[in-house]
Amino acid sequence: xxxxxxxDFARAFERALRRAAVPVAFSQGFTPHPKISYASAAPTGxxxxxxxxxxxxxxxxxxxxxxxxxxxxxxxxxxxxxxxVAAGGSLAERMEASYWxxxxxxxxxxxxxxxxxxxxxxxxxxxxxxxxxxxxxxDARGAVTRIDVLPPxxxxxxxxxxxxxxxxxxxxxxxxxxxxxxxxxxxRVVAALEPPVSPRxxxxxxGMLTAQGAIVDPxxxxxDGAAIGEH
Numbered sequence: 001x002x003x004x005x006x007x008d009f010a011r012a013f014e015r016a017l018r019r020a021a022v023p024v025a026f027s028q029g030f031t032p033h034p035k036i037s038y039a040s041a042a043p044t045g046x047x048x049x050x051x052x053x054x055x056x057x058x059x060x061x062x063x064x065x066x067x068x069x070x071x072x073x074x075x076x077x078x079x080x081x082x083x084x085v086a087a088g089g090s091l092a093e094r095m096e097a098s099y100w101x102x103x104x105x106x107x108x109x110x111x112x113x114x115x116x117x118x119x120x121x122x123x124x125x126x127x128x129x130x131x132x133x134x135x136x137x138x139d140a141r142g143a144v145t146r147i148d149v150l151p152p153x154x155x156x157x158x159x160x161x162x163x164x165x166x167x168x169x170x171x172x173x174x175x176x177x178x179x180x181x182x183x184x185x186x187x188r189v190v191a192a193l194e195p196p197v198s199p200r201x202x203x204x205x206x207g208m209l210t211a212q213g214a215i216v217d218p219x220x221x222x223x224d225g226a227a228i229g230e231h
Contacts, residue, residue, distance in 0.1 A: 002046055002048075006041040013074070017034065017070070022069070023057050035056030037092070038053045042203050045201070046202060049204055052218060063083040064083070082219070087221070094207060094208055095206055096207070097170055097171060097206065099206065100167075100168070100202070102168075102199050104165040104195045107195050108162050109152050109166075112187075115190065115193040116187070124142060129179075129185070140178050140182045143174045143178035145170045146170040147169040150168060171183070
């Protein structure tokens with residue numbers, strides 16, 4: 001499911017709304033569109049357990065009944081985790097940062113740690129990426145508020161497994177956005193870290209960023225919005 005694009009997911013979700021007979025509100029004009037607002041969609045190629053969106057409705061519905069109906073109408077791997085009633089304010093404004101885990105098979109954790117230390121020590125790390133506006137060069141370091149290499153997992157024999165490095169990082173929402181692959185590009189720039197196998201990336205959380213660097217669930221403000229988990 002991580003190779004499902006945002007557009008594919010949007011189509012699947014709109015079909016699920018129709019199948020579940022949800023009274024969705026539509027925009028005005030010559031070509032009305034369902035009132036659905038997606039917040040910080042995950043890049044294609046990553047998994048996510050923290051996708052959020054808002055849906056405008058024409059009538060009041062029971063949040064839990066809506067969750068069950070939508071979950072049943074979606075394909076396996078696209079799971080509706082929670083539905084809540086928004087108390088006001090923009091959901092997008094609550095998306096200040098994302099928390100990611102990156103698994104690097106066949107990369108020794110000590111090698112990854114040296115690369116991360118070089119990345120953290122740099123004032124800025126310039127990387128390139130092709131965007132809708134063409135090739136852009138931007139700083140991948142400034143948006144990263146925290147990046148750690150997790151201790152190696154122990155094998156059944158009790159020895160440390162050095163066959164896979166695991167990174168965890170918190171990245172602030174900036175323009176242009178800094179994605180996990182941009183951080184990996186930055187590690188390549190500062191330390192020539194070249195994973196021999198494609199990394200496995202998953203978003204674990206997103207929301208408000210505290211002064212201590214923790215991420216607060218964006219629905220805590222009202223305990224009512226729309227949370228979708230995409231696996």
